[in-house]
Amino acid sequence: MAVYTHVDPDELAALVARYDIGTVVSCKGIAEGVENSNYLLETTGGRFILTLYEKRVKADDLPFFVALLDHLARAGCAVPAMIHDREGAAIQRIAGRSACVIQFLPGISLTHPTPGQCAAAGGALGAMHRALAGYSGARDNSMGHHHWRAIAAGAGDLDSVLPGLQAEVDTELDWLDAHWPAGLPRHVIHADLFPDNVLMLGETVTGLIDFYFAATDFRAYDVAITHASWCFSDDGKRCDQGRASALMRGYLGEVALSDAEIAALPLLARGASLRFLLTRAHDWIHTPAGALVTRKDPSPFLERLRRYRADDAAALFAA
Numbered sequence: 001m002a003v004y005t006h007v008d009p010d011e012l013a014a015l016v017a018r019y020d021i022g023t024v025v026s027c028k029g030i031a032e033g034v035e036n037s038n039y040l041l042e043t044t045g046g047r048f049i050l051t052l053y054e055k056r057v058k059a060d061d062l063p064f065f066v067a068l069l070d071h072l073a074r075a076g077c078a079v080p081a082m083i084h085d086r087e088g089a090a091i092q093r094i095a096g097r098s099a100c101v102i103q104f105l106p107g108i109s110l111t112h113p114t115p116g117q118c119a120a121a122g123g124a125l126g127a128m129h130r131a132l133a134g135y136s137g138a139r140d141n142s143m144g145h146h147h148w149r150a151i152a153a154g155a156g157d158l159d160s161v162l163p164g165l166q167a168e169v170d171t172e173l174d175w176l177d178a179h180w181p182a183g184l185p186r187h188v189i190h191a192d193l194f195p196d197n198v199l200m201l202g203e204t205v206t207g208l209i210d211f212y213f214a215a216t217d218f219r220a221y222d223v224a225i226t227h228a229s230w231c232f233s234d235d236g237k238r239c240d241q242g243r244a245s246a247l248m249r250g251y252l253g254e255v256a257l258s259d260a261e262i263a264a265l266p267l268l269a270r271g272a273s274l275r276f277l278l279t280r281a282h283d284w285i286h287t288p289a290g291a292l293v294t295r296k297d298p299s300p301f302l303e304r305l306r307r308y309r310a311d312d313a314a315a316l317f318a319a
């Protein structure tokens with residue numbers, strides 16, 4: 001359920017009147033997603049997504065996200081364009097929230113991708129990285145390596161999620177601090193390219209969406225996040241080598257990772273697994289029972305972390 005804020009029809013008509021997109025035909029809440037309120041807005045000019053930003057997306061960050069999507073759309077990447085009003089503004093206010101009207105893209109969010117879809121996703125990730133290599137925008141990765149200790153400390157009683165988790169997280173944080181690389185190529189990355197953030201028709205990527213974690217970090221870390229989220233069984237215990245090889249082939253067809261980046265992938269994937277383990281554990285502890293939002297299980301990311309820690313983990317990234 002992701003309609004936290006309701007929109008008054010008169011306010012909506014006034015908002016739409018700022019744009020050259022015709023008049024409102026309908027506006028329906030979208031159930032998927034957990035962070036923001038999303039509506040499917042139909043006007044006499046076409047279909048759009050109306051997103052009202054709830055508390056996690058900071059108003060100060062919105063100009064960064066709008067500029068990023070404008071840049072990627074101009075570069076020909078499969079991303080939804082931010083619609084600008086007649087005065088050039090993309091960020092509006094409605095129902096007490098910041099809001100954007102966004103191009104509606106066809107396609108279906110995946111849950112269980114095939115190898116062919118993994119290859120396509122890897123290719124789209126690589127094409128996006130090529131478009132971002134010289135991009136001047138920058139944003140601190142508030143979910144990045146330097147913040148994991150604070151996120152772990154703020155999560156609460158990790159052992160209440162899984163017995164022994166606190167000690168395992170502490171050991172992992174120490175190891176990652178001692179081994180985290182420096183000097184790998186970095187630029188703005190998506191940082192959350194899970195299958196539910198990729199729209200596809202068959203094996204064609206029609207849209208990369210949900211850029212609200214985008215930030216400056218290693219491009220290889222984005223590959224590791226995508227590997228961790230696309231290539232495992234639901235319980236996180238088994239890496240599907242067919243999917244993983246296809247993902248890497250798709251990506252490497254667009255971007256030639258250096259030997260240092262390839263060598264760092266298992267370590268970066270340990271970091272990626274820890275990041276999602278910690279944020280899921282935080283939400284697990286802090287989301288009250290009976291809340292509208294479904295909590296995501298942290299344990300599959302602990303399983304991934306253990307798999308990436310194994311001696312043979314480099315083989316999981318073979319193209």
Ligand SMILES: Nc1ncnc2c1ncn2[C@@H]1O[C@H](COP(=O)(O)OP(=O)(O)OP(=O)(O)O)[C@@H](O)[C@H]1O
Pocket residue numbers: 002030032033034035036037038049080102103104105106109196197207209210
């Ligand atoms: N540009 C778009 N075109 C078509 N559908 C979209 C578009 N953007 C979002 N959607 C639909 O809305 C749903 C929710 O969007 P999104 O994933 O951005 O939600 P969220 O609440 O902002 O984020 P999260 O995934 O972190 O919960 C998507 O699963 C998709 O079905």
Ligand SMILES: N[C@@H](CCO)C(=O)O
Pocket residue numbers: 192194276279280296
């Ligand atoms: N994609 C993330 C949510 C955003 O941080 C997860 O599945 O845990």
